[in-house]
Amino acid sequence: MDFDRDFGVNQVFVEDQYERWRNNPAAVSPEWQQYFARLHGLPTPATFQASAWSQPAPTPAPGGDGNGHLAIEFPPETGFELLSIPAPAQERLQAEILQEKVGELINAYRIRGHLFANLDPLGLLQPPPPELEIEHFGLSDQELDKPFATGDFAAGKGEMTLREILAYLKRTYCRTIGVEYMHGEDPAIKRWLQERMEAAQNTPTLSREQKLRILARLTDAETLETFLHRKYIGKKRFSLEGAESLIPLLDWLVEEFGRQGGEEIVLGMAHRGRLNVLVNVLGKGLRELFAEFEDTEIETMMGRGDVKYHLGYSGDRTLPDGRSMHLSLAFNPSHLEIVDPVVEGRVRAKQDRTLNWEGAPAPRDPERRKVLPVLIHGDAAFAGQGIVAEVLNLANLEGYATGGTIHVIINNQVGFTTNPEDARSTPYATDIGRVLRAPVFHVNGEDPEAVVWAVQLAVDYRQQFRQDVLIDLYSYRKYGHNEGDEPAFTQPRMYEVIRQK
Structure with a gap:
């Protein structure tokens, strides 16, 4: 299967397959299992049981009623064995999944943080729903003190704990200034704004x-x-x-x-x-x-x-x-x-x-x-x-x-x-x-x-x-x-x- 050719027009489908694979590798076809395993540097299975599509056609058995309802003897249930991943590789995969979730959290604050900022001097604005809580991203309090790479988050550190990242995000996007800028189409402009706001935590240095x-x-x-x-x-x-x-x-x-x-x-x-x-x-x-x-x-x-x-x-x-x-x-x-x-x-x-x-x-x-x-x-x-x-x-x-x-x-x-x-x-x-x-x-x-x-x-x-x-x-x-x-x-x-x- 030529995945590279299909991704341009099938991005949603590919993302769905990836989510299924993350939850249960056996939930996707052998080809997808191999592809996603290679993406994560994991060992790929040498062989899979043949899928139902490659099995021989079922053999009709006597007992049909003449109306197209045949008594068919199906072969044994087909499928594929659960992808076996060594323990070290499983840990690495889990760490990558958590890192991806942290990246989603950072991006969510950039997009939606302004909704949670303290903007109203009268305190009359209704608070929005808690969509920036870490549980919304599949994270929990158990990960708060784990270190994560900050990626393009302009915090001045290559690695921070989730607790530190959360505090930094809230100071930058959810205090008395909230910024809408992720609706723009130019990535250079968005990056320019991110670097200035995140490096300073949206706080001026005043004499x-x-x-x-x-x-x-x-x-x-x-x-x-x-x-x-x-x-x-x-x-x-x-x-x-x-x-x-x-x-x-x-x-x-x-x-x-x-x-x-x-x-x-x-x-x-x-x-x-x-x-x-x-x-x-x-x-x-x-x-x-x-x-x-x-x-x-x-x-x-x-x-x-x-x-x-x-x-x-x-x-x-x-x-x-x-x-x-x-x-x-x-x-x-x-x-x-x-x-x-x-x-x-x-x-x-x-x-x-x-x-x-x-x-x-x-x-x-x-x-x-x-x-x-x-x-x-x-x-x-x-x-x-x-x-x-x-x-x-x-x-x-x-x-x-x-x-x-x-x-x-x-x-x-x-x-x-x-x-x-x-x-x-x-x-x-x-x-x-x-x-x-x-x-x-x-x-x-x-x-x-x-x-x-x-x-x-x-x-x-x-x-x-x-x-x-x-x-x-x-x-x-x-x-x-x-x-x-x-x-x-x-x-x-x-x-x-x-x-x-």
Whole structure:
């Protein structure tokens, strides 16, 4: 039998035969017994009893009834003897089978570990079924202290006990950051991500100065919101409270993109947290912001202008190396996500058109690594607005590509007054992004160090592969849709938890 020829189209059949052979060698044909034994370096039987197909035809016996029902004398029951394997070879085979199961366990954590991560700062998400328990893979507590080869598991060791492997997997894939990346088709990309995440156990190595900077940015975000809430009671501002880690996220993104040669970032976002981003990321002056709350502009009194949480802004920011980076936030109406194609178009224009030293048009950023689009979405809008899918569909087309967008989803786990299970048909708000095979970093917004690690990986990925990447920032909305709403009417359980924080 030409097995090599048949495997391409009969993979499922071959795998079934292999599983049968592992459980009982006599359950498959002699040819398969010999083949699988050779694969494992085991002795192959020299002879087998002939199978029923090679026996002579049965001899009719008298006593037939003339209706095709003959009294047939069948030869003795045929079959094949159980493959006899020496004890040392049996032990080696058993070790190989266990090693294979450990490999399946590692791969399962890579694929499904995000479902078991601690993502929800409110603790309201229902835990998934225990499909990553070792018993699910045919392993038991008896194997916990046995050593196994780690294979391509980037743990820095060639061999670890099952107990160590489990602890390492849980730290990497099931803490406050969960990663979807195994749905991609490019093995090089998956390997690139595995090496970075597993080697670091999805944990950043931060200096004391970096930790203090993260704390300072969180403090800036919270201080602004607290002041506005006390000074301008009841005025709409669409507070960032509950998702303050967006500010250190963007702060880290700007500096890391600059460190990797970036020159300009164009942002687009809706109203949630916009005022905080304007002040603490783009550098808008507090005097200007407070004037907008006081309604001192003459144009506003004459019916012109716009509300403060629609306005855009631009400015330059000095990077740690002394270079300057230009930041701009696109103006945005109340129509959610309508700004997405505007940002992409602006970035593409900035990448394609500038003036060379002779004053002639020349591409500024032909590799699309110097100008970055960043889109900040709400969870309900990202899943529900059709324009999101339209813009994603343009991402890799030659005439529209911008070298990859970093998408940040502020996941409040509620859309206006609608719970997620009533707003979308998918487990995650980010699932529409899977059409691009884009990696998704789900992260608990109350772990700011995990947040900056997620954005570090996102920037590295975008600059390396020039493709879209998503950060799903699990958070909550401290107040209602705006500061004049009472959210406990529609989400009583959620806001009972929030008000205890």
